[in-house]
Amino acid sequence: MIKTRLKKRRPKIVVIGGGTGLPVILKSLKEKEADVTAVVTVADDGGSSGALRETLNAVPPGDLRNVLIALSEIPQVHKDIFQYRFQSEDESLSGHSIGNLIISATADMKGNIYEAIQILAKMMLVKGHVYPAAEEPLVLNARYMDGTTAKGESHIAQSGKLIDYVALSCVGEPHPIKASRKVVSAIMDADMVVLGPGSLFTSILPNLMIPDIGKAVMATEANVVYICNIMTQLGETEGMSDADHIDVLHRHLGEKFIDIALANIGKVPAEYVEEEQSTENLLQVEHDFKGLKKAVPHIISDDFLEIRNHGVYHNGEKVAEEIFRTAFNSQRAFKNF
Template sequence: MNTGKSVRKKFLSKGPKIVAIGGGTGLSILLRGMKEYTSNITAIVTVADDGGGSGILREDLDMLPPGDIRSCILALANTEPTMARLLQYRFKEGSLKGQNFGNLFIAAMNEIYGSFEVAVRETCNVLAVTGKVLPVTLEKVKLHAVLKNGEKVHGESNIPLINKAMSSQIDHVYIEPEISFPMKEAIDAIEEADAIVLGPGSLYTSVIPNLLIKDMADTISAADGIKIYISNVMTQPGETDGYSLWDHVNAIIYHSREDLIDYVIANVEEIPEETLKKYSEDGATPVIFSKEDEEKLNSIGIGIIKENLIDIKKNYIRHDSIKLCEIITRMAKEKRAKKAFD
């Protein structure tokens, strides 16, 4: 048994260096699959969240929001099932109602060490995390949106709600403070990566906020690793209503630079009607791409990888993380081999 674990650990340690950038459920699903292929993973996570339990802790304790960080830590953790359940537990009654125990754990570590950076690192150590989980910045950034109707929305959690209520679209998002600096460890990981992955996840509230941090877009663009954007399977009400694949990519380019992405991974698998019906009631539709989208992407040097990537569980649509990670790992290994040959 121990020999098998040792062999597997050695195998994973030789895997490609993967940097995954984003936040929310999409990033944690990707990470859960990726740790089966390599232990050289760095998750760079947005800290713009200001809603729910994370928002309360952010306000009450003047700390960075722990929610997305917690989800990524648990995705990469190698811990007992009971511990995993404990850290996912959400209180149902009393003054702690709605709070997640894992968030409180990170908050306690933050108080003990007096540093969010150290708190995250020590939490990763306690839970035997594969790779690293890093906040993109240690500064308390706030996300704002300007809608196409001219209205401004303040706060990450308000953006999809107010935008949906106004039936507008997002023109652009920005952060305050306008100049916020990334963690050096995050920049180093990007520079050393075989592959840098954006998404999947909420376009304007999970993916793009990371690119607004000073030097992040330029560092990604200049890095030797292959740059991959994983397109969402479904549009997100209040954020990407009616968006095509090109619309997603164009929004990223608008907030960063045209040479940021080498490849887009897109789903081409049809989704069962009964599942689509549930999503359509909320206003979500499949993200599709036309020949015109493909031509636009190719014209700026972005390749498209088309694959069946749907995983439906309990009528919820998710990416098939195993298929997704197989594609990313293969591309990263090819890039590493090419670098070694050059």
């Protein structure tokens, strides 16, 4: 049976992910007056977030900090203070942003990350909802194609091996991993669920591998959209097309659950590909239209490129426009493909 849902109000859009791509999309959706909920990964263990996580045994704050800023309506100077990062010569504070410290301190004061984020969201005039994917720090584990394994989000991509599968484990004594409060209800009540953009194995899948979240994404009446990455990533997705990315997602959850693929067909200039090769990115993700057509019921393809700050990014405004229009106007879901 084809499911329908009329849109007579602001569309409820849940965006799931982490990393640097997520805030760009969230900021643009906020500007379009969507009812936005962000579900943010808690498996990061690198940089300032990793140091605070290890010191305080706390949920890593970095991705949550960037999402709060993206949805905040406080003056820019206040955002700049929240984002300020201490320099390397500052010894014990080296590399830490003020926002990371505030989030960690608030979580320590309240005893949990969920309440901390809700308090800070009110203080920062956040337009929408921000939820950690879980209320405890999680460990990301990877199995490579050769059968070897690695542990820790920041270490997985360093082996140079192709990743076969990722899974989560908890810190300390084994116990069931649960989604943060309100995450599942937000997904089930959404008009659209958006995955990405972000690192496939280390930003998107860490959320979906929380059992409650994975089940909710497969069961929701909402259309599930995957924003395909523009560039491949070193240690994660070398040689993978946009259709390959979706196949990995389907394989991890055991069924086809993505209804719409949003894919870039704009050509990345050669000079930017060469420049990106010196960082974590490699080459442009190949657009495999035939593969996508087999994997998902609906494809939205366009030039979604934005070249800025000497890098290649999604054009947040253009992507948000497609997401908002589809969520608002669509009266049929693409389930039962």
